[in-house]
Amino acid sequence: MQSMNKTGKTFHVQPFTVERGKIKEFAMAIGDDNPIYYDVEKAKEQGFRDIPIPPTFPTVMEMWSGLDFETLIRELDLDPLMVLHGEQEYEYLEDICAGDEITCTAKVISHVEKRRMTFITIENRFSRDGKIVLIARSNIIERNQ
Template sequence: MGLELAPYTYSVEKGKIREFSAAIGDPNPIYYDEEAARKEGYEGIPIPLTYLQVIDLWGGYSFEQKCQMLNLNPVKILHGEQGYQFLKTIYAGDKLTVSGKVADVKVKQGSSGGMNLVTLEFEYRNQFNELVARSRNVTIERH
């Protein structure tokens, strides 16, 4: 617990926002067209709410790296919980620096055996060093 992960950076791209929005079936024009986004009061094309997963996947640590860092068996884990807190809008063109840590580790016993619950917390800062978002996720590893 308290393990600090090395920070990484990720440049938010319009094309990736469009691809993600199409993949999740979100036709909202604010994710595809800058003029539509400005008409809705945005400074540019914003990210969809769950886009932080893209940032973590493409900018952060791979699944294998996370398992190795946290000493988890990759065939015995699953994603248990995910939460986001947005403090400012993240836009295409932003360059984010992401820092993370292991916030909690719990061991629980159940009728079918035990499991580890590993909670990771991340902070996302833009190119102006403004805290724009936080995420928290729980990974479950069965014994």
């Protein structure tokens, strides 16, 4: 059964402020003991404005903005029992640090049906002061019956 093509669908996303405490929690959760995620002075010694986010922290930013997996499943009308997170990539254009006010636009940029699977790519463009600082792309795979 073919589903309706969702290319172009956009999602409601909330703006948010990156917080030092959330960066620290995330670094602790993934076992990263790099001092730049815990100590502002260490981060500044390495050339950052403040404590930077770890490379995979955008997943947390997506959740803060309202793009958690449950919301995506519901908004894309997918069967959660048939869904797999296929791939994730981050393209950093600038550093993101604690204190940054971030906005996000999220959009389905690709919806392809192949044999018994549907592949959906979502692109999130994160901005600070109107300038894109990060592009995150995730692929969701739904097995069709």
